[in-house]
Amino acid sequence: xxxxxxxxxxxxxxxxxxxxxxxxxxxxxxxxxxxxxxxxxxxxxxxxxxxxxxxxxxxxxxxxxxxxxxxxxxxxxxxxxxxxxxxxxxxxxxxxxxxxxxxxxxxxxxxxxxxxxxxxxxxxxxxxxxxxxxxxxxxxxxxxxxxxxxxxxxxxxxxxxxxxxxxxxxxxxxxxxxxxxxxxxxxxxxxxxxxxxxxxxxxxxxxxxxxxxxxxxxxxxxxxxxxxxxxxxxxxxxxxxxxxxxxxxxxxxxxxxxxxxxxxxxxxxxxxxxxxxxxxxxxxxxxxxxxxxxxxxxxxxxxxxxxxxxxxxxxxxxxxxxxxxxxxxxxxxxxxxxxxxxxxxxxxxxxxxxxxxxxxxxxxxxxxxxxxxxxxxxxxxxxxxxxxxxxxxxxxxxxxxxxxxxxxxxxxxxxxxxxxxxxxxxxxxxxxxxxxxxxxxxxxxxxxxxxxxxxxxxxxxxxxxxxxxxxxxxxxxxxxxxxxxxxxxxxxxxxxxxxxxxxxxxxxxxxxxxxxxxxxxxxxxxxxxxxxxxxxxxxxxxxxxxxxxxxxxxxxxxxxxxxxxxxxxxxxxxxxxxxxxxxxxxxxxxxxxxxxxxxxxxxxxxxxxxxxxxxxxxxxxxxxxxxxxxxxxxxxxxxxxxxxxxxxxxxxxxxxxxxxxxxxxxxxxxxxxxxxxxxxxxxxxxxxxxxxxxxxxxxxxxxxxxxxxxxxxxxxxxxxxxxxxxxxxxxxxxxxxxxxxxxxxxxxxxxxxxxxxxxxxxxxxxxxxxxxxxxx
Numbered sequence: 001x002x003x004x005x006x007x008x009x010x011x012x013x014x015x016x017x018x019x020x021x022x023x024x025x026x027x028x029x030x031x032x033x034x035x036x037x038x039x040x041x042x043x044x045x046x047x048x049x050x051x052x053x054x055x056x057x058x059x060x061x062x063x064x065x066x067x068x069x070x071x072x073x074x075x076x077x078x079x080x081x082x083x084x085x086x087x088x089x090x091x092x093x094x095x096x097x098x099x100x101x102x103x104x105x106x107x108x109x110x111x112x113x114x115x116x117x118x119x120x121x122x123x124x125x126x127x128x129x130x131x132x133x134x135x136x137x138x139x140x141x142x143x144x145x146x147x148x149x150x151x152x153x154x155x156x157x158x159x160x161x162x163x164x165x166x167x168x169x170x171x172x173x174x175x176x177x178x179x180x181x182x183x184x185x186x187x188x189x190x191x192x193x194x195x196x197x198x199x200x201x202x203x204x205x206x207x208x209x210x211x212x213x214x215x216x217x218x219x220x221x222x223x224x225x226x227x228x229x230x231x232x233x234x235x236x237x238x239x240x241x242x243x244x245x246x247x248x249x250x251x252x253x254x255x256x257x258x259x260x261x262x263x264x265x266x267x268x269x270x271x272x273x274x275x276x277x278x279x280x281x282x283x284x285x286x287x288x289x290x291x292x293x294x295x296x297x298x299x300x301x302x303x304x305x306x307x308x309x310x311x312x313x314x315x316x317x318x319x320x321x322x323x324x325x326x327x328x329x330x331x332x333x334x335x336x337x338x339x340x341x342x343x344x345x346x347x348x349x350x351x352x353x354x355x356x357x358x359x360x361x362x363x364x365x366x367x368x369x370x371x372x373x374x375x376x377x378x379x380x381x382x383x384x385x386x387x388x389x390x391x392x393x394x395x396x397x398x399x400x401x402x403x404x405x406x407x408x409x410x411x412x413x414x415x416x417x418x419x420x421x422x423x424x425x426x427x428x429x430x431x432x433x434x435x436x437x438x439x440x441x442x443x444x445x446x447x448x449x450x451x452x453x454x455x456x457x458x459x460x461x462x463x464x465x466x467x468x469x470x471x472x473x474x475x476x477x478x479x480x481x482x483x484x485x486x487x488x489x490x491x492x493x494x495x496x497x498x499x500x501x502x503x504x505x506x507x508x509x510x511x512x513x514x515x516x517x518x519x520x521x522x523x524x525x526x527x528x529x530x531x532x533x534x535x536x537x538x539x540x541x542x543x544x545x546x547x548x549x550x551x552x553x554x555x556x557x558x559x560x561x562x563x564x565x566x567x568x569x570x571x572x573x574x575x576x577x578x579x580x581x582x583x584x585x586x587x588x589x590x591x592x593x594x595x596x597x598x599x600x601x602x603x604x605x606x607x608x609x610x611x612x613x614x615x616x617x618x619x620x621x622x623x624x625x626x627x628x629x630x631x632x633x634x635x636x637x638x639x640x641x642x643x644x645x646x647x648x649x650x651x652x653x654x655x656x657x658x659x660x661x662x663x664x665x666x667x668x669x670x671x672x673x674x675x676x677x678x679x680x681x682x683x684x685x686x687x688x689x690x691x692x693x694x695x696x697x698x699x700x701x702x703x704x705x706x707x708x709x710x711x712x713x714x715x716x717x718x719x720x721x722x723x724x725x726x727x728x729x730x731x732x733x734x735x736x737x738x739x740x741x742x743x744x745x746x747x748x749x750x751x752x753x754x755x756x757x758x759x760x761x762x763x764x765x766x767x768x769x770x771x772x773x774x775x776x
Contacts, residue, residue: 057096061114066091068109079108176205181217183389184231185224192225209428212435212617213496217391219422219432220398226423231392236583237271240576241316241546244283248292248310251302259284259298283572290548309548318542321367325354328362328370328769329639329762331736337369348770363770370769373635390468391495393590399496400448400465406436407445438613446496446614450604454615455505461615462498466594469587471498477522477591480529481513497618507607515599519592526588530581531565531574540565540577547573636758643761646734647686653719654678656696661686664734667727679723682715683733691715714740721747728757735761737768 069079069087079085083104090097097105099118106114176195182188192205207218224230243266250262263280266272288295292306323342325334335354342364350361359371402422409417414436415429424432439445446452446463454461462478464471475498479489482502486509490501517525530536544550544564568574582588597603611619644665652658652673671681684691694712697704704712717740721729725747732743742764751757 057098061097061102062091065097065105065109068111072109074108079105174201174204176203178205178207180210181207181214181391182221183217183391183395185221185392185395186230187389188221188225189230212431213494215424215428215431216399216402217395217495219418219424219428220395220402222423223421224395224398229394231394234583235271236580238275238279238579239271239316240279240283240572240579241543243272243275243280244287244292244547244572245310245313247284247300248287248302248306251293251300251306252310255302257300259295259300262300279572286547286572292548312552313546313548316546318545323364323367323369325359325369325371327359328372328736328765329635330642334359334371342369362766363772365769365772372766393467393470393587396465396467396470396495397448400446400450402432403436403439403445404447404449406433407440407447410437410440435613442612443608444606444612450606451598452612452615453507453510453605453607454611455507455607455609456611456615456619458501458503458505459611459619460500460502460505460510461611461618462500463496463614464498464594465496466590467495467587468493469585470590470594471495473522473526473586473588473591474498474594475500476529476586477517477525478510478513480525481517482510485509494618497615499618511605511607514595514605517595519595519599522592522595523588526582526586527578530578531569535581535585536577537562537565539580540573543577543580544568544573547576549573636755636762639762640754640758643731643734643758648730648734649684649686649688649691650730651682651684651692651695651715652676652678652680653682653695653716654680656692656699659689659692664727664731667730669727671722671726671730680719681722682719683722683730684711684715684718717741732761736765737772738764 066087068074069076069091076087079087084101085105090101102114103118106118174195176192178188178191182191188205188207192203194203195201195205196203207222209215209218246266247262250257250265259281263275263277266280267275284293284295284300287293287306290305290309291303292309293303294301321339322336323339324336326332327334337352337354341352348361348363351358352361353359359373362370362372364370402418405421406414406418410433414433415426418424418429418432436445444450444452446465448465452463454463462474464474466474471493475491475493478498479491479500482489482500486502486504486506488503492499492501541550545552549568550564565574594603598605644663646664647661648664649659649661650671652675654673655676655678658673658675670679672679673681682691682695688711691711694704694708695715697708698712718729718733721733721740721743725732729743729747732738732746733740738746738761746760746764749760751760
């Protein structure tokens with residue numbers, strides 16, 4: 001296990017004459033390669049990894065060059081006249097292009113990839129069969145399709161997620177590099193198991209840690225993985241939504257059965273061995289209310305409606321939708337968000353991170369989310385299951401134990417002691433020993449037998465090695481109990497800490513809650529905390545859909561969840577939602593035992609003022625986010641460029657003989673008809689060819705239909721503005737959601753320069769996007 005200051009998770013495998021590497025979140029790939037080359041000294045790892053040579057000819061770029069030339073609409077004659085570029089020769093992937101010519105051509109293409117190639121930041125020379133590799137991994141379309149795929153020093157690199165751990169059985173993979181802790185021993189074994197797929201090979205891998213918690217955790221997981229100690233599997237028991245589907249399914253098999261007959265059959269299934277008769281009847285009653293079956297004097301009868309319910313709910317996997325994220329400034333696609341993230345964080349004004357930048361939600365309109373760049377770095381991060389993997393209790397406990405081992409061996413060659421038990425390199429061992437030395441000097445070391453509670457200002461840090469679920473459970477209990485006494489509480493947890501932000505820090509109050517609350521009362525506080533959370537609302541929707549209460553295609557934003565939840569409080573739907581959250585996100589039994597041990601003084605509980613080095617890590621820990629890097633002026637530049645590229649149709653209302661489509665940017669400040677030289681010019685959408693006929697009919701005093709009259713008046717209103725303001729009026733009306741009436745209001749303002757005017761247009765478009773969903 002290595003501890004380095006960069007961010008790779010890669011799969012490396014040798015494919016004949018080149019190595020292929022799949023990376024996750026590597027910002028500086030050159031630094032990554034240098035570290036890999038200098039730091040990893042293990043068998044079977046490629047020893048000839050280089051950063052490439054300064055080549056003079058590049059091959060395999062033909063398709064990319066052709067794509068650039070066509071997308072930028074660069075005339076072939078211009079290139080051939082000013083350079084020796086030849087489309088038939090240089091846009092053939094089998095032919096090469098010299099570095100000198102590529103540098104000249106890039107003055108017109110302005111491609112970042114080509115610039116990095118000619119400056120030798122990226123090299124293609126070491127890759128054999130370049131054309132095949134580039135075509136397969138889509139490198140040629142990297143700038144236009146944003147595949148995050150590069151060819152670096154003879155290594156094909158591709159950004160990926162943890163999804164690659166499944167279904168990848170390539171025999172030539174010989175080494176796996178995991179960036180950051182895999183969080184669970186089973187995940188490490190699964191990922192490292194992608195390598196060495198043959199009888200004579202062993203699976204090999206390395207974890208690269210990024211912070212001190214990561215170092216401790218990775219060391220423990222590597223040890224447990226080598227020992228074959230996997231985390232226990234937590235199975236769902238008494239799942240009421242599944243039970244509901246199966247009861248209805250049984251009525252398909254036998255239309256009329258007794259309640260006792262079906263109950264006994266259900267009890268034979270292991271997950272339902274502890275199901276009570278009352279729980280069973282409550283589910284039947286819920287189905288009866290929805291008419292998916294009928295209850296009649298101790299009997300259960302099927303219904304036609306139940307047939308559709310049964311077949312539409314065969315899968316327990318929830319139907320989730322993706323939302324398209326659109327940058328309202330540039331009117332371009334940013335990416336997609338899943339329904340869960342939109343449900344939990346998709347409110348107007350919320351900021352989130354996507355593609356390394358922060359975005360602010362302007363509006364959620366159907367399946368589209370309109371956003372604008374935001375400079376805030378304290379934002380929500382769209383996550384997927386690979387990121388949300390809980391750290392098991394067993395791993396967190398051994399991390400506490402490892403802290404104790406190092407503390408007890410300080411002054412007695414702790415490095416040797418640690419490396420005898422754990423597979424770590426010198427750098428990792430040094431970092432672990434350094435932090436424990438600092439912690440011991442500061443006072444107390446939190447371990448698997450010692451709970452340390454620290455307070456500073458309005459923050460309280462509780463060091464508990466209970467893992468993700470354990471600390472989440474304890475944190476929610478404490479925040480619910482404290483909220484009753486002092487008001488709102490902010491909560492954040494990780495596998496080794498609970499961080500509370502309080503309005504009033506009262507050590508005695510916190511101590512009493514921990515030591516005097518009966519462990520059996522824990523669930524009361526948790527239910528109170530969870531039932532008011534957005535997490536509960538999100539889960540409730542899926543459970544309600546599986547019970548047939550809400551249609552499976554219902555949109556989250558259109559459901560008034562608070563009223564529905566109140567209506568179904570205490571029903572099997574409500575109870576199943578709570579059960580799922582407790583199973584997937586919490587560990588109630590673990591925390592009950594933990595509180596009991598504290599109260600019986602089998603664990604040490606220490607309170608202190610101020611933050612220790614390990615406590616400061618919890619407070620300072622922030623996601624490594626990158627601000628948008630787009631100040632207001634740059635945003636306005638992008639917005640102005642978009643408006644200038646907008647195509648509009650101009651029609652002369654004076655003669656009616658002229659109609660032409662222009663991009664806004666190519667218009668002169670004063671706009672006149674080229675035929676009659678009049679300034680009475682109207683503007684409409686570029687596809688509205690028929691408006692010219694309306695103008696001619698009006699000039700000939702022919703009657704217009706109601707719709708025709710309406711569109712003519714709209715055209716006339718735009719002409720009044722164009723006469724006075726010229727190109728500025730066209731730019732204003734070309735803005736999304738800005739018509740003649742809104743444009744008149746905008747022009748009443750005072751603007752010192754073009755930027756102020758663009759800002760007013762952008763504000764008007766923002767208001768339109770935010771409010772249009774409420775219009776009829």
